[in-house]
Amino acid sequence: MAPRDVIVVGLGGAGSAAAYHLARAGLGVLGLEQYSPEHVRGSSHGRSRIYRTAYFEGTGYVPLVRRAQRLWRALERETGIPILRETGALILGPRGSVPIEGALASARRYRLDHALLSARECRDRFPQFRPTDGEVALWERRGGVLVPENGNLAHRLGAIRAGAELHYGEPVLGWSASRSGVEVRTDRERYRARTLVLCAGPWTRRIVPGLDLPLEIERQVVLWFPPRRGVPVGRFGPDRMPVFIWATGGTRFAYGVPDLGDGVKVGGESGTPLRRPEASSPRLRPGEGTDVRRFVREHLAGLAPREREFATCIYTNAPDHHFLLGPHPAHPNVLVVSACSGHGFKFASAVGEGIADHVAGRTSKAFLPLFDPGRFAARSGSRP
Ligand SMILES: Cc1cc2nc3c(=O)[nH]c(=O)nc-3n(C[C@H](O)[C@H](O)[C@H](O)COP(=O)(O)OP(=O)(O)OC[C@H]3O[C@@H](n4cnc5c(N)ncnc54)[C@H](O)[C@@H]3O)c2cc1C
Numbered sequence: 001m002a003p004r005d006v007i008v009v010g011l012g013g014a015g016s017a018a019a020y021h022l023a024r025a026g027l028g029v030l031g032l033e034q035y036s037p038e039h040v041r042g043s044s045h046g047r048s049r050i051y052r053t054a055y056f057e058g059t060g061y062v063p064l065v066r067r068a069q070r071l072w073r074a075l076e077r078e079t080g081i082p083i084l085r086e087t088g089a090l091i092l093g094p095r096g097s098v099p100i101e102g103a104l105a106s107a108r109r110y111r112l113d114h115a116l117l118s119a120r121e122c123r124d125r126f127p128q129f130r131p132t133d134g135e136v137a138l139w140e141r142r143g144g145v146l147v148p149e150n151g152n153l154a155h156r157l158g159a160i161r162a163g164a165e166l167h168y169g170e171p172v173l174g175w176s177a178s179r180s181g182v183e184v185r186t187d188r189e190r191y192r193a194r195t196l197v198l199c200a201g202p203w204t205r206r207i208v209p210g211l212d213l214p215l216e217i218e219r220q221v222v223l224w225f226p227p228r229r230g231v232p233v234g235r236f237g238p239d240r241m242p243v244f245i246w247a248t249g250g251t252r253f254a255y256g257v258p259d260l261g262d263g264v265k266v267g268g269e270s271g272t273p274l275r276r277p278e279a280s281s282p283r284l285r286p287g288e289g290t291d292v293r294r295f296v297r298e299h300l301a302g303l304a305p306r307e308r309e310f311a312t313c314i315y316t317n318a319p320d321h322h323f324l325l326g327p328h329p330a331h332p333n334v335l336v337v338s339a340c341s342g343h344g345f346k347f348a349s350a351v352g353e354g355i356a357d358h359v360a361g362r363t364s365k366a367f368l369p370l371f372d373p374g375r376f377a378a379r380s381g382s383r384p
Contacts, residue, residue, distance in 0.1 A: 008032070014351050047148070052091075059106045075155065079157055213376060222313065223265070
C-alpha cells in the first residue's frame with residue numbers, strides 16, 4: 001500500500017480535528033478508529049461540554065482557547081452544523097480559592113468581559129444558583145456550551161471533503177517508527193506514512209507503551225435533572241442560565257450546563273479509577289451519582305431531586321492536569337496527543353490546527369512547553 005503523509009490513530013475529539021486540519025493543509029491523511037463514529041466508550045460524548053475563556057488552570061491557556069473558539073465558528077460556517085452556543089459562564093467558590101483567583105488572573109490579563117459577583121449579586125442575577133455568603137462568583141460573557149458530537153461530526157465531514165480517508169471498526173494493534181517513516185499495524189492491514197499522530201484518549205498509555213506515561217483514567221458520571229414540578233422550564237434555558245463550575249471544597253468541583261431540552265446536566269469530580277477503559281459499564285453502579293444529587297439539592301434552586309437520565313464517560317488525567325501534546329521524546333515523527341484531564345474538548349479545534357501546523361513545518365501555537373509529553377520522563381529520570 002502506498003505510504004500516506006500522516007496516519008491519525010483515534011477519531012474522537014482531538015483525532016477528528018487533527019484529520020480535518022491535516023487534510024485541509026493538503027496532506028494525505030488516513031484516520032483509524034477502533035469503534036463506530038458515534039460510539040460512547042471514550043471521552044467525547046454526552047451532548048454538551050463547557051466552553052470558557054477565563055481559564056483558572058493557567059493564563060497560558062487563554063490565547064489557545066480563544067483561537068479554538070474562532071475555529072469552532074469557522075467550522076460551523078463551513079459545514080452548517082451548530083457547535084457552540086454562548087450562555088456566559090460562572091465560576092463559583094470561596095474568595096481566594098484557586099479557581100476564583102486563577103479565573104480572575106486570566107480575565108484581567110486578557111481583559112476578558114467579566115464581573116466578580118458577591119453571593120447576593122449572583123443569587124439576584126442568576127436565581128438558579130445558591131452560593132453562601134462566604135462565596136463569590138466570577139461571571140464571564142464569552143462562556144458557553146459545545147455539542148461534542150456535532151463538533152466531531154463537522155470535523156470528520158470536513159476532513160473527508162478535504163480528501164482524508166477515515167476507517168472505522170479498525171483497531172490499531174501496534175506501530176513502529178524510524179527516521180524514514182512509521183508503520184502501523186491493524187487487524188486488517190499494515191500502513192506506512194511519514195508521520196503518526198496518536199490521539200487515543202483513554203487508550204493513550206496502551207498505544208504509547210514505551211514512555212510509561214503517568215496518565216490515570218477515571219470513570220465519570222453525569223446526570224440530567226428536570227425542573228421541580230411547578231417551576232417554569234424556561235428558568236434553566238441557555239438564555240437565562242450560564243454554564244458553571246463550582247469549587248465545593250479542597251480540590252473538588254461540580255459543574256453543569258443549562259437545559260438544552262433534556263434537563264440541566266450536572267457532574268461532579270469524584271470519579272472512580274479504572275484499570276482499562278473497557279471496564280467502564282454504561283450502567284450506574286450502586287452509590288454512583290449520590291454526590292451529584294446532594295450537590296443539586298444544596299446548591300441549585302428549583303430542580304427535581306432525582307435525575308431523568310444519566311451517562312458515563314472517561315477522563316484521562318495527567319498528574320499536573322495539563323495536556324500532553326507534542327513529539328514523542330524518542331521519535332520526532334510520532335506525535336502524542338492527550339488533551340483531557342477533564343477539560344480538553346473546548347480546545348480540540350485548536351489542537352487539530354496546532355498538529356497540522358507542526359506536521360507542515362510551521363510553528364505550532366498549541367505545542368506549549370506546558371504540554372510537553374517528555375516532561376514526566378525528565379522528572380522521574382526514566383528514559384523513553
Ligand atoms: C464527563 C466528562 C465531562 C467533560 N466536560 C468537559 C467540559 O465541560 N469541557 C471540556 O472542554 N472538556 C470536558 N471534558 C473533557 C473532554 O471531553 C476530553 O478532553 C476530550 O473529549 C478528549 O478527546 P480525545 O480525542 O482525547 O479522546 P476520545 O474522544 O475518547 O477519542 C479517542 C479515540 O481513540 C480511539 N482509539 C483508542 N485506541 C485506539 C486504537 N488502538 N485504534 C483505533 N482507535 C483507537 C477511541 O476509540 C476513541 O474514539 C469532559 C470529559 C468527560 C468524560
